[in-house]
Amino acid sequence: MKKLTAVLMVTAMLSSALSGCAGAGRQTEVTVAAAKEGKDLSAMVWQGTVEALSSVDIIPAASGKVTQIMAKEGDHVEAGAALFQIDNQDASLQLEQAKAGYQAAQASFNSAQKANQQNTVVKPAQISFTTASDNFNRIKVLYASGDVSQTDYEAAKAQMDVAQVQLQAAQNNQTTTCEVTKAQLESAKAALDIAQKRYDDCVVVSPIKGLVTKISVEAGQTVSPQIKAATVIDDRGKKVEIKVADIDIDQIKAGTEVNVNLQTLGESLKGSISDISAVSDSQTGMFDVTVSLEEESTNSAIGLMADIRIADNKEGNSVYIPAKSVQSDDSGTYVYKVSDNSAVKASVTLGKKKNAYIEVTNGLTTGDLVILQSSKPLTDGEKISILTVKQQDKTEKGEI
Template sequence: MKKIAAVLMVTTILSSALFGCAGAGKQTEVTVAAAKEGKDLSAMVWQGTVEALSSVDIIPVASGKVTNILAKEGDHVEAGAPLFQIDNQDASLQLEQAKAGRQAAQATYDSAQKANQLNTVVKPAQISFTTASDNFNRIKVLYESGDVSQADYEAAKAQMDVAQVQLQAAQNSQTTSCEVAKAQLESAVAALNIAQKRYDDCMVVSPIKGLVTKISVEAGQTVSPQIKAATVIDDSGKKVKIKVADMDIDQIKIGTEVEVNLQTLGENLKGSINDISAVSDSSTGMFLVTVSLGEESTNNAIGLMADIRLVGNKGENSVYIPAKSVQSDDSGEYVYRVSESSVVKTPVTLGKKKNAYIEVANGLSTGDLVVLQSSKPLTDGEKVSILTVKQQG
């Protein structure tokens, strides 16, 4: 009896399967996808570390022994404020020497300029040339009238030619003296600037306005350009860097407001997006986004972990479907939802788009099957046969 019952059961199952296949052949074939649950962007939380707007590690340019510490950790300083002094005795002597060299070069230049203005070198040569030229012109007239010999004529001309050469030489000498004096002065000024910088570099100052967070040297310690001596941060504002997935980045804009929660301090702050990287990280596919914190943030927040949420956090999930499943007509957007082997034309209210998917604010629930493709145009209530259920990534 058991064997007969088993045979009857298998026969019944096979008959049902054959009947179903025959019926399916008359139905429209469709490919569907299930509406999936996805975190709404406003419900997402990103984490990052609170940082100062900028942090500067101060490395001295000069080498030498620290003679005095002029600032301490926790001090607020202005840009250019002294932090510590390096022994400047040698630099001071070099500076005085450079000042003396500059004064000497200035005096030489001034003398050359005055001589140029007074024609001190050129004037005697000019007088000699004028005298020789006048004498030649007089002799030339007498020579042409036959009153002087050719020898006298040639001697007068030779004397004028020599005076002309001497005048040109005097002019060149005077010009060269001015140029040399000018070059010497410029060299002395450059040497003075170098000496002044070496002297100034012995006083290590803060390059920015901010908070001194670290002084790493002590009086008596020898420092060099290889030593990080202090750190100053710009504490005029705070920022948090977060990493956002590529499917969410198009929903974030510069200026988007965010809520910042500091769990350690039990504080909630306001912030906004102020920078978004142009490209994603090649290894993670994530975009680096910088959040600027509001003015109420305090210095003790630096270094703490922060939870970042978009303002208006709904704290709930949304339903997403493939964007290509959505159709539209005069009544608006709709999808064909599969229910008990039939399709139901279902109006939908759409929300944010995430790459190939789109949020459905109203009209569908998680798990609903929507038609992606069909073998022919569909009508409301039409019987369908599901060929494939596409899995969403």
């Protein structure tokens, strides 16, 4: 009945407008469109499944036989909590061996460091070189005065040269020993760390705080890094993934509030848009949108279907007009609508934009004719001649 009334109003206005144009040869010629009802975006409903914020499949890093199960499905666990134990006998022996190797390397390094600090190796060579050098200097003076032979002079010099080479060798050996023992210590530490990790990996733990939803192993079963052994979800918050058409995506943004209806539980929760994919799916043209739930359900709710609706939902339809009919100046936003064969400037309040159309929340009613194009700039109240009435087929089909 409402649509029929609107159609009759439009027909009457058109008849009046067209009849008035017969004698108005110089009137401004315009193209108009009728304000139509359309389904508001806030009335749209998207569906998705409630999911945990994150879900982690746990795969053991070690191979071996399961000796003990420490957690069960439905347990809430802390990050690092043990889920099950793998036989660690071999890993324990390897760890003890690595510890012994590290202790031996540490002792060697400490000994080399002490020798370096005390000059244990270099000091005797330093004394020998000092003695030989002093003796050569004494012989050199005597040789210059002719009191010793050239043979004695050359022998003293050779003795000093040998002592110098031995000193350099002792210094190099002391430095090399420190470097070698340091490298051996670092290698032993790496071996110890590897052995410790192998031992620690025999206890499979939860990497996150959350709910254990699956334990897929049993005591006595042999596991390996190829087996998914458990699943833990982060249930401190929940989300719903939905798909939004490209024609609607510009109407939502991060932070937009939504209502989440869990029909199975008969509950309504609050939520908000937390993420919008940057590009649409190349095949479907849909955007992936994530809704974060802001209220805890009295039940888990994970796995349930949810209806998502924009929070500022309105009852009934909205009035839409082509966006290009809207103008603005210092006084605000307005359109020219047809009244008694004249263009009347009408202030409007705008809502959401959808495709080439825009919602009018105040200033127009269904059936009002708005001017899209004119043969010259319009002034308020001037007479017009309607050439064309643009049809909004998409509105009739409920697509706006």
